[in-house]
Amino acid sequence: MGAVYKVGDSAGWTNAGHVDYKGWAASKTFHVGDIILFEYNNQFHNVIRVTHKNFNSCNTTAAYTTLNSGNDSFQIPRNGHYYFICGLPSHCQAGQRVDIRVPTTPNPCPPPPSPSGGIAPPISAPGMSPSSGIAPPVSAPGMSPRHSGASFTVNKLWWSVVVVVSIFGNAF
Template sequence: MAMAAMYTVGDAVGWTIMGGVDYRKWADHKDFYVGDTLVFKYSNQYHNVKQVSQKDFLSCNTTSPIATYMTGSDFITLKRTSHYYLLCGFPGHCEAGQKFEILVTPTSLRRTPSTVLSPSPSPSDDETSTITFTSTAPPLYSSNFFLAFKFLVFYLVLTGFFF
């Protein structure tokens, strides 16, 4: 069973407009699942965190937030599958790039450290002998070529082609 992850928004720089963090890129390189936590570290004299609708996110409208966080050390646990739209509500900060959106997916889709392949049960004598494979986790590599190559090698080893 995979553990929930904790992400410090902006990593070591935190939640600010002064650190040169591209929050969109920061979020794009991560997978977020139900149960994960976002940690916002910032000076609450100059920043806050607002969860807003997609429409308000796109226009940097902070007048009707879904939720507002102002402590300077906020822990936001992602409790449901959904798009989350987060921004700083201080004037001009959203427009300067202090915002990001994420898609939270079900915990059941969380990637595991390795992909385990197992053959389906052996067909009986009167069935066709087609071998199918199932994966217990999504592939860790995005290259379809690499995944196809792994399946081919596994199939050839399984059928005794190399021996």
């Protein structure tokens, strides 16, 4: 379960008070799974999810979603931009619109730093030859190692790892 963000914080979703929704969204880091909460008076506002083009022009046609309960939530399903506007006349033009940007999540496991010599050490794993860095042939039951597609795939994978580490070892 992600974090819950109330659009506009204490002001909520409104066109009164000139809430800076662009600034509000820019001050947050949204992630997949987070919940965007729209709280508003449903007699005076609604929430319409639209395309980027319709967001820029405040056009409510061809909406992805229209919400109007006054207490609506949207859970972020994936990375990208999610554009929301109020569909009542002149509200979007007055600034009642928000672009929720969900950046691509960075790799949670950065590569380890290279040793001080600048050259990556040989990669070794159980069953590997430490001197070559290449995995020995692997075979499936009933297959000779010479005809095993698994051998080629494993060797190719380990060779790719060795090449990448050797080339980019100093960059990490």
